[in-house]
Every structure is written in structure tokens, then in C-alpha cells.
Amino acid sequence: MSPGGHLVTTAAACAAVYAGTGSAALTLGLAAGGFLIDIDHVVDYVAFERQRDLRPSAFLRYYLEGRVRRVVLPLHSYELFACLMLLAWLSNSEWLWGYVLGMGLHLPLDIIFNGRLVPGGLVHFYSFACRARAGFLAERFADPGRLAPLGESFWVSFFRGARLKSAATSPGRVAVAAPLASSVLRAPSP
Numbered sequence: 001m002s003p004g005g006h007l008v009t010t011a012a013a014c015a016a017v018y019a020g021t022g023s024a025a026l027t028l029g030l031a032a033g034g035f036l037i038d039i040d041h042v043v044d045y046v047a048f049e050r051q052r053d054l055r056p057s058a059f060l061r062y063y064l065e066g067r068v069r070r071v072v073l074p075l076h077s078y079e080l081f082a083c084l085m086l087l088a089w090l091s092n093s094e095w096l097w098g099y100v101l102g103m104g105l106h107l108p109l110d111i112i113f114n115g116r117l118v119p120g121g122l123v124h125f126y127s128f129a130c131r132a133r134a135g136f137l138a139e140r141f142a143d144p145g146r147l148a149p150l151g152e153s154f155w156v157s158f159f160r161g162a163r164l165k166s167a168a169t170s171p172g173r174v175a176v177a178a179p180l181a182s183s184v185l186r187a188p189s190p
């Protein structure tokens with residue numbers, strides 16, 4: 001899902017949880033698990049991709065245009081989710097329960113919305129062991145050449161996210177446009 005999509009859904013979930021429980025710890029944990037979990041993309045970008053352009057626009061473009069080669073992403077893992085759930089249950093920490101709740105919101109949204117851009121989906125991708133077996137190579141999970149270059153402003157990309165190339169921009173390619181991407185195909189004005 002786009003970072004903006006996660007921001008909106010996490011903010012709505014935080015508002016609902018705080019209104020319902022009044023717990024700041026639960027709400028802060030939810031915010032971390034639902035939105036700040038994406039910080040592992042930044043760690044990958046610097047530590048494994050060796051990128052030094054730290055401007056948010058460069059970072060966002062790198063991911064949304066599919067230039068990424070390594071996908072370690074330790075926070076996006078079913079294995080970590082299971083461990084944290086067990087830890088939350090054993091410790092009964094409100095903050096940790098909030099994080100687990102946020103992660104439980106974030107991962108399915110990533111699976112659904114990011115998976116729509118990849119033939120066969122990305123359910124397996126969110127297993128750390130599965131990524132490790134693939135040498136953390138992005139090319140083993142998706143064809144980066146399918147993603148469209150971004151021409152719009154930072155904030156439009158932030159909320160819109162990645163999309164597939166249309167048939168018009170990639171002649172000769174078989175572009176399987178997902179419903180998400182089809183919305184960007186503009187009909188000629190009458």
C-alpha cells in the first residue's frame with residue numbers, strides 16, 4: 001500500500017482505538033505498528049542498497065519505481081508478527097499489543113495492494129524465511145520493469161503509490177493492468 005494509504009488508515013484506527021479505550025500506550029503502539037513499521041525500508045535503502053541520497057523524494061521514487069534490489073525488511077515478517085504476539089500475550093504490555101494490532105493492519109494491506117502489482121501476489125513475500133531463501137533479492141519476487149516511472153509531485157506519489165506501466169507507455173510489453181493501476185489510464189476527453 002502507498003505510504004499515504006497507511007498513514008490515513010493508521011490515523012483512523014488510532015482515533016477509533018483511543019476513543020474506545022482512552023489508552024495512549026495502545027494508541028502509540030498502533031501508530032508504530034501501522035505506519036512506522038515502514039522504517040525498515042529506510043534501513044534497507046541505506047544499509048543494503050547503499051543509497052546515499054536521503055531526500056524523501058529520492059527514497060520514495062526508488063521504491064515506487066521498483067529500483068530496489070534487496071528486500072531484507074525485517075519488520076515486514078510473519079515470523080516477527082508471531083513472536084511479538086506471543087511476547088505481548090506473555091507480558092500483557094499495552095504498547096506491544098498496540099504494535100501487534102498495527103502490524104496486523106499493515107501487513108494485510110501491503111499484501112492486498114502491493115500484491116495487485118505482481119502476478120501471483122505477494123503472500124509468500126512477507127515471510128522472512130522465504131525472502132532469506134531467495135537471498136533477499138527483489139527480482140525473485142517481482143519484475144521491477146513492470147512499474148511505471150513517477151512523473152508527479154512527492155505528495156501525489158506518497159498517497160498514490162506504485163503503479164504498473166500502461167500499454168501506451170510500454171509498447172511491446174504485455175501490460176497486465178491491475179484494477180488499482182487501471183484508474184490511472186485516462187480516457188480521451190469527448
Ligand SMILES: [Zn+2]
Nearest residue numbers: 038076106110
Ligand atoms: Zn509496509
